[in-house]
Amino acid sequence: MTLRLHDTATRSVREFVPREPGKVSMYLCGLTVQSEPHIGHLRSGVSYDVLRRWFERNDYQVRFIRNITDIDDKVLQKSLEQGRSFWSIAYANEVILDAAYRSLNVLRPTYAPRATGHITEMHGLIAQLIDNGHAYAAEDGSGDVYFDVKSYADYGSLSGQRVDEMASAADSADRAKRDPRDFALWKGYKPDEPVEAQWSSPWGAGRPGWHIECSAMCLRYLGPEFDIHGGGLDLTFPHHENEIAQSRSAGLPFARFWVHNGLLNLGDAKMGKSTGNALDLDYVTALGVRMVELRHYFVSVHYRSRIDYSDEALRESATAYRRIEGFVERAVESVGAIPAGDLPAAFAEALDDDLNTSGAFAVVHETVRAGNTALAAGDDAGVRAALGSVRAMLDVLGIDPLDPAWSVASTGGTPGEELRGIIDSLVALALDQRAQARSRKDWTAADAVRDQLNSAGVNVEDTPHGPRWTIGSRD
Numbered sequence: 001m002t003l004r005l006h007d008t009a010t011r012s013v014r015e016f017v018p019r020e021p022g023k024v025s026m027y028l029c030g031l032t033v034q035s036e037p038h039i040g041h042l043r044s045g046v047s048y049d050v051l052r053r054w055f056e057r058n059d060y061q062v063r064f065i066r067n068i069t070d071i072d073d074k075v076l077q078k079s080l081e082q083g084r085s086f087w088s089i090a091y092a093n094e095v096i097l098d099a100a101y102r103s104l105n106v107l108r109p110t111y112a113p114r115a116t117g118h119i120t121e122m123h124g125l126i127a128q129l130i131d132n133g134h135a136y137a138a139e140d141g142s143g144d145v146y147f148d149v150k151s152y153a154d155y156g157s158l159s160g161q162r163v164d165e166m167a168s169a170a171d172s173a174d175r176a177k178r179d180p181r182d183f184a185l186w187k188g189y190k191p192d193e194p195v196e197a198q199w200s201s202p203w204g205a206g207r208p209g210w211h212i213e214c215s216a217m218c219l220r221y222l223g224p225e226f227d228i229h230g231g232g233l234d235l236t237f238p239h240h241e242n243e244i245a246q247s248r249s250a251g252l253p254f255a256r257f258w259v260h261n262g263l264l265n266l267g268d269a270k271m272g273k274s275t276g277n278a279l280d281l282d283y284v285t286a287l288g289v290r291m292v293e294l295r296h297y298f299v300s301v302h303y304r305s306r307i308d309y310s311d312e313a314l315r316e317s318a319t320a321y322r323r324i325e326g327f328v329e330r331a332v333e334s335v336g337a338i339p340a341g342d343l344p345a346a347f348a349e350a351l352d353d354d355l356n357t358s359g360a361f362a363v364v365h366e367t368v369r370a371g372n373t374a375l376a377a378g379d380d381a382g383v384r385a386a387l388g389s390v391r392a393m394l395d396v397l398g399i400d401p402l403d404p405a406w407s408v409a410s411t412g413g414t415p416g417e418e419l420r421g422i423i424d425s426l427v428a429l430a431l432d433q434r435a436q437a438r439s440r441k442d443w444t445a446a447d448a449v450r451d452q453l454n455s456a457g458v459n460v461e462d463t464p465h466g467p468r469w470t471i472g473s474r475d
Contacts, residue, residue: 040263
């Protein structure tokens with residue numbers, strides 16, 4: 001494996017060499033759980049899931065951390081608006097987020113730490129930054145602590161900005177800052193905030209700033225230096241810029257690679273619930289699109305590319321996936337459920353080239369075409385070879401239709417296994433009635449059964465091995 005990844009810090013695609021042979025350490029900035037996730041949030045989780053799967057396919061031991069920000073200005077604002085404790089809002093949305101990841105076959109992280117569980121580690125980092133002259137406590141008695149931006153000579157290098165051209169840091173008021181661009185490490189408690197949203201500290205009761213949370217959790221779970229720090233492109237500045245500044249100023253080497261995924265836009269702007277410009281999974285389900293098809297929509301585009309969402313594009317992607325899925329199902333009927341085989345060299349080369357999933361899908365489609373040709377010719381050996389390769393590639397991408405993770409999704413994403421069994425039995429009964437009508441050459445009755453199934457969303461296809469059915473759109 002000679003993987004090359006785009007590193008935001010160097011603005012180049014360079015060879016990935018792990019800090020420790022055979023092991024990869026990754027940190028992905030997770031969500032601030034002030035509300036339910038939208039599909040733009042989920043694209044990030046899917047993108048890094050493919051990267052993780054590719055490492056594991058190449059026998060790397062991966063430690064993958066994806067945090068939860070459960071204390072933040074946005075969470076506290078929701079608490080005040082709804083009259084609920086901040087932690088109950090955060091936890092309820094975390095549960096929904098976990099379910100959304102599972103529905104998209106995103107592997108569970110090694111750990112998913114919450115910010116509120118690491119206040120002690122944050123205090124240690126802040127104290128160290130004060131001691132070495134990179135941070136200071138406000139002199140107005142507010143309890144605020146700020147990072148001194150100008151004390152870190154490389155500030156702005158990740159995002160390519162000059163300090164003198166930056167606007168004021170928007171995470172806190174300028175009232176006690178030495179420089180308006182200084183950002184908050186600790187925020188003193190204010191009377192208009194929820195009373196439970198405060199912790200004791202050497203600088204007074206308060207809560208952490210957003211940026212210090214991730215530095216503390218990276219250190220706790222991955223150590224002073226680790227391989228990859230990931231997140232959405234919109235986090236490059238100020239969040240990741242500030243993480244670098246405070247971590248390096250505390251003497252930590254920090255991340256060796258900075259990997260950022262492109263955003264999912266709706267209209268002319270990135271998707272965001274704060275602006276009412278967002279679509280959730282319920283919206284996708286209402287379109288008749290399954291979660292495996294939504295994942296296909298995400299991974300068929302290069303992770304660094306922007307996606308301009310449209311219903312039409314999503315449906316076209318779903319149709320493309322169904323063609324792949326159809327080959328797998330026909331091949332299994334012909335030669336059995338062949339396990340995943342070897343990966344085509346061209347597929348591996350594409351993923352090694354900065355996780356080029358677009359190029360990887362070209363290999364998938366080429367192999368599916370070869371498999372369909374083999375099916376038509378009755379070439380069982382060719383079918384087996386194509387099926388094994390296709391399943392291997394789809395497994396890396398997380399969209400193998402035979403993966404048990406999609407067994408529920410195969411009926412539309414919602415029914416349980418018990419309901420799937422009922423549907424199987426009912427369709428089998430209808431198909432038996434159709435077969436009896438065909439055996440007595442009552443074509444009208446046979447066609448009526450097929451039309452009724454089609455109206456209910458069950459598509460029937462006659463094959464050399466008998467009829468097969470799939471869930472599709474209703475007429």
